Amino acid sequence: MEALDYSLVDWSRAQFALTAIYHWLFVPLTLGLGLILSVMETVYYKTGKTEWKRMTQFWMTLFGINFAVGVATGIILEFQFGTNWSNYSWFVGDIFGAPLAIEGILAFFMESTFIAVMFFGWNKVSKGFHLASTWLTFLGASISAVWILVANAWMQFPNGMTFNPETVRNEMTDFWSVLFSPVAINKILHTVTSSWIVGAAFVVGVSSWFLLKKRESEMAEKSIQLASVLGFAGVILALLTGDGSAQQVAQRQPMKLAAMEGLYEGKHGAGLVAVGLLNPAKKNYDDRIAPFLLRIEIPRALSYLSFRDFNAFVPGISDLMDGGYTGINARGKQQTAISVEEKRTRGQKAVQALADFKKARKAGNDSLASVHRTILETNYSYFGYGFIKDKKDVIPNVPLTFYAFHTMVILGCFFLIFFVLIWYLNQKNKLSSQKWLLGLAIIAIPLAYICSESGWIVAEAGRQPWVIQDIMPTFAAVSSIQTSSVQTTFLLFAILFTIMLVAEVSIMIRQIRKGPENVH
């Protein structure tokens, strides 16, 4: 029996992470800046004041530079599902492919059609047509995000499907369940609104630079006024939907929640870690080493945020490994949890039942096939556990997930205060004199990106080892290709995307220094 090369899995994961992280440097700015410049152009349309047109065109130039790299990095992500994750593509392509196709039909054409009008149409189409094109470009980008997030949410909470042993794949049975799953709704709203924070931080930061340089003060102040309001709205909505997301994680991916909080031993009335320093000496969940060197908790908050009950039991990693506690399962029902060992046993039963089913079908023994099918269906919820070699493999990277989560939350809180302060001082015409705050606003640009990327690290690293929660581990999803091929393409993309990023930042800086041009 030929064995799968695990370095291939690691390199394939590394390549996906690389391309996804790069892609996500450009997408949130497209979504956030797209909204801001659409509002700016609306003001121009309503008032006819050329200063708003000039402002719109300036931000639109920066939008265009960023958009190009987003497109370049995006294409590889879609095709990578096939090139590097071919088993995944077949196993769940019946469900996962549909949102991607719909994204292409509904969103990509809208974006690519109207962005041309947005850039080239100023003197070719009416003001109304141009404004509509700007909004439709933003709408197209947002719809695109919606569909890819629906697909991602389904990987975290697979529902609306059934496994077909004849075709050896999962097949969609309920489109609306896939589209409107609570995980999808929260994920879409959380991701899109958090992108507004990135867009707003960018506009506030760049405008602050103008104020520091005492250039384009009117444009900068107006931009800050608008961006800080949208940024604040983004933070509030992201906090609310983040709370909803965390609640979903508590019910559907409790291991991820435990990793996010560094919670090894579950308890009733669990506290939320506000600030914490993990103990690097802790290597295993059962080594009895204290998980934290330092921890400041908000009492009972984790229980409340997870289950809306201050005394609710939140399982830790040990509880999830050993089972035996009573909690809410992925379907929202109370039940006594089973151990990972038991899940592995059931998963192996499911995999074996599939093999037996196929054999029986080939032999033409339908009654025996039916017996195996029943065993498969009974145990299918744990199908992926059948591939897990060591039960400890189901624990994600705790330090990475923990620190990414807390970085995101702390920065989210920072931006709440930041946008309020910036808005208030700008409103009172006192912002220009607050040089420290203007400097901080420039630093806040990379902080917004760190916040946004951290969210994705929590979502993706926290769900490991699953590519489809409980159904398919990541290593079973990989293509059968040479590791050296993936190493080569990894290196190629790393170089190419880094050059693109450097070029983008360099062009952006030049454009910003140049400032807005006169309207013609």
Place this chain on the structure above:
Amino acid sequence: MDYTFLQQYWWFLISLLGALLVFLLFVQGGQSLLYTIGKTELEQTMLINALGRKWEFTFTTLVTFGGAFFASFPLFYSTSFGGAYWLWMSILFCFIVQAVSYEFRSKKGNVLGKKTYEAFLLINGFGGTVLLGVAVATFFTGSDFVVNKDSLTNLADPVISRWLNPLGGLEALLNVRNLMLGLAVFFLSRVTASLYFINCIQDEAINARSRKQVFVNIVPFLAFFLGFVIWTFAGKGFAVHPETQQVYRLPAKYFINLLEMPAVLTLFLSGVLSLLYGVVRTLLKPDYRKGVWFTGAGVVAAVLALFLIVGLHNTSYYPSNTDLQSSLTICNSSSSFFTLKVMSIVSLIIPFVALYIFQAWRAINRKPIDQEEMRSGDHQY
């Protein structure tokens, strides 16, 4: 609406997207002609701006083509992309470097310099067209792979589709027939690009050089295209037994398909005629500017017909030369009935999408590009 109808309907949509993509490759063809038609910097700027308004359509069509293939025929996605790794990665590389080139080329601080971005456009213009043509040619000539869905229960190595050639898809470039289609697509893209320049740029020198390029490129296009078509129609194809679903080799299978599907035959012939009409009329009438529409429509019709020939009428559209029974057909590789039905409902929006694309295209191209517009600074690239 039964399962077979939905499979055929989605093959039709995939084919239509593929056909539109081949027409939209005029952007790539135009890039490859940048220095041939544009002799001065101003002329090159005009060419770049003419193409720069459309490059995203080509890009989007390619991405949607991939997404639609994934959704409707996921076994193709997993087998071809996961196997012909280097062929697809090379294609993607050609398109990645294109995506930033328009935006960055003339911007200050672009790190790599204007010439590098123009080199990227040339790479995309030559590589993108030839490689895509070669990839599509394998639909007719076959590849070396096996598909075994039972592998999923092999806990140590559960991969279903395996590519057997160590060149990872690049071996397709060693097949003369594949190369012929690749080169045909390349020269065709240069013909449509030249016709597009004639249509949307108001400049005597560009107009004259574009007309010359129509002639220069139509000749090799016809040679490679006819060579590929005759070889393919005369050679053995990959037929599927309608009852047993067994795949077998059948002489002149694709020609038989053409004859037994009169609508496709009509589509193919009218496509070729329309393609030639646009070219010939442009060459004969110096003030004629609308050849791109006739030739473009002809390209779409002819390519659509080729896709329909290889996918419909009990044919394997992605054959395996190693294991005939691993070959992919629209029946054994498609999504479930439910998924195809859902996506078919969504696809009803396509005419609306086509309508707004048409309106936007018209609005932007209403006034041809000229030197005055480029000098005014009212351009992007």
